[in-house]
Amino acid sequence: MVFNIHAGHGNPMGRGCGAVGLLDESFEARRVKDELIRQLRYYGAVAYDCTFDGNASQNAILNGIVKKCNSHGVDKDVSIHLNAGGGTGVEVYIYSEDMRKCAEITCDLISRYLGIRNRGVKINKSLYVLRKTAAPAMLVECAFVDNETDRERWNYERVASSIAQALFATTK
Ligand SMILES: [Zn+2]
Numbered sequence: 001m002v003f004n005i006h007a008g009h010g011n012p013m014g015r016g017c018g019a020v021g022l023l024d025e026s027f028e029a030r031r032v033k034d035e036l037i038r039q040l041r042y043y044g045a046v047a048y049d050c051t052f053d054g055n056a057s058q059n060a061i062l063n064g065i066v067k068k069c070n071s072h073g074v075d076k077d078v079s080i081h082l083n084a085g086g087g088t089g090v091e092v093y094i095y096s097e098d099m100r101k102c103a104e105i106t107c108d109l110i111s112r113y114l115g116i117r118n119r120g121v122k123i124n125k126s127l128y129v130l131r132k133t134a135a136p137a138m139l140v141e142c143a144f145v146d147n148e149t150d151r152e153r154w155n156y157e158r159v160a161s162s163i164a165q166a167l168f169a170t171t172k
Pocket of ligand 1: 018081082
C-alpha cells in the first residue's frame with residue numbers, strides 16, 4: 001500500500017496560509033498529516049509527504065503539491081484541510097466514484113470519533129488537487145476552524161486514525 005499525503009496551503013508562518021479562526025488550519029492540518037503518515041508507516045504502508053511548506057502564491061503551492069504527488073506511483077492521494085465559513089462538522093470531496101467508499105468511511109469515523117456532524121461526501125470536479133493528481137484522491141475538510149463545537153472536540157490524533165483506517169479498509 002502506497003499513499004501520498006499532504007496538508008493544504010503553505011507554510012504556517014508565511015504567505016498562502018489557510019483559514020484561521022479558533023483553530024489555525026495550516027498548523028492543525030500539518031499535525032493531522034504528520035500523525036497520519038506516522039500511523040501508515042507504523043502499520044507497514046509507504047506514505048509520502050507531499051506537503052508544500054514554502055511561501056508562495058496559491059497557484060505555486062498547488063502546482064508544487066501536485067508535482068510531488070505525481071512523482072510517485074501510489075494507490076491514493078489524501079489532501080488534509082480544515083473548513084471555514086460558519087458551518088460545523090466534517091466533509092470529504094472526491095473527484096470520482098472510485099474514492100467514494102474510502103471517503104464515506106473517513107467522514108463516518110471522524111464524525112463519530114470527534115462527535116461532530118457528518119456533512120457527507122461530495123463530488124467536486126474543479127478542485128485542483130483532485131483534478132490534477134494521477135491516483136484516486138480525496139480532500140478531507142476535517143472540521144471548521146471557526147466553530148466553537150468543532151474546536152472543543154478537535155483531536156488531530158483521532159482524525160489521523162480515522163483516515164488511516166479508511167485507507168487500510170479500502171486499499172489492497
Ligand atoms: Zn484549506
